[in-house]
Amino acid sequence: MGCHLSLMGRRRYPSAMSLSHPHPIDSPAVLAWYDRHARDLPWRVSPQDRRDGVRPDPYRVWLSEVMLQQTTVAAVKAYFLRFTSLWPTVANLAAAPLDAVLREWAGLGYYARARNLHACAQAVVGDHGGVFPDTAAGLQTLPGIGAYTSAAIAAICFDERVAVLDGNLDRVLARYYALDVPVREAKDELRGALQLAVPVRAGDFAQAMMDLGATICAPRAAMCLVCPLHDGCEARAEGEPTRYPIKPVKAERPVRRGHAFVMRDASGDVYLQSRPAKGLLAGMTEVPTSDWTAEPGEPDFPVTAAWQRHGEVVHIFTHFRLELEVWSAVVPPDGLVNGWWSSPDALAGEALPTLFRKVLNLAGLDQA
DNA sequence: AAGTCGGGGGG
C-alpha cells in the first residue's frame, strides 16, 4: 500500500500520523511533459520562451490569477484580454475609477475580487513604487492575494521554490497519495509533500501541475496511461483514481424568494440603483427588489402603477437558490431619487451582475 | 473551522 497519506487521528483518533516521508513526486518527468504539452494561454510565457530568458510580466500574471480564482480558464480569457487592453500596466489600472473596474468585471462573479484588484493596484503603485513584491510573503500582504495567489505569482514570475496548491493540485495529490479524508483536512500535509518536489524551474513546475490537473487528471476522468506521474500514483495503482478526492458532505441549498421591479419612465429609460458596498453583489448595479425571504410574499410595489408580471427568474448562488418574480410598469419618476435612469442602449455598459441581466431580459429589455 | 461570496460549462 505504499504510503497512504492518511490523517488517522487528526481529531478523531488520539494518535496521529500522516506522512512524514511521502513518496516523491517526479518533477523532472512533470517538466518534461510540460515542455511538450503546455497549454497556450494569453497570460503565459511558454516553457520554450522561458528558457530563452523571457520573463513573465507580474502584472499580467497577477491579473490572470485573480480572475482565475474559482473561475474557469474559458470564462477568464475574454475578460483578461479586455482588461489588459484597457489597462496595460498596473499604474493604468490603479488610475482607473473603481466604477469602471466593476463595470468591466460584471458577469465574472465574486465581485469582492474586483474591489480588491483595484485596491491592490493602488497599493502596488502607492506603497511599492509600482513594482510587485518579488516574494510570496511580500505578495500575500496585498489585498485579494492569499496563500494560493501569492505562491503562484512568486513561482511563475520569480521562480521562488514555493508549493503552489490550487483546486487542481488538491485533486492530483489526493489521488497520488490516495488521500482517505477530504482535502480540507489535509491541506498542510499535501503542501508539505508538494514542497519537497518543487524544482529550480518552480514556475514551470507550478503551471505544469495545474495543466496536468486540467487535462490529464481531470475531475471526472483520469488519463493515467499518458500521465507523467503514472508510476508513483496510488489511486492509479488501486484502479479507480476518480474515487479521489473524498468529498465532504454537501450542505443543502436553501431557497430564497422575492420580487424584482423593472420601472421605466415615459421615454422608456430604466430605473437602476447601486447595491450596498458590503455583502452579496456588493457595489454592483441592480433594479429594486423586495427582501429575499424563505416564504414567498406579496409584491411590495415601490410605486402605484399598472404592474405587469413577466414570470420568474431562477439564479443559483453558491449557498442559496434565488427565485425572483419579475414585474414591470411605466411609472412617473417622482420620488425615485436614490438611483438613476438608464436608456436600454446603455444597459450593456452598466455594472449589472448576471442575475439582473436575467431580470431585465425577462422584462423584455434585450441585452447585448 | 465554518460561512460568505457568482457564474458557467460539462457530465
Next chain:
DNA sequence: CCCCCAGACTT
C-alpha cells in the same frame, strides 16, 4: 440536476 473551477476573506 449535479459538480467543479489557478480561493480570499470574515467571523
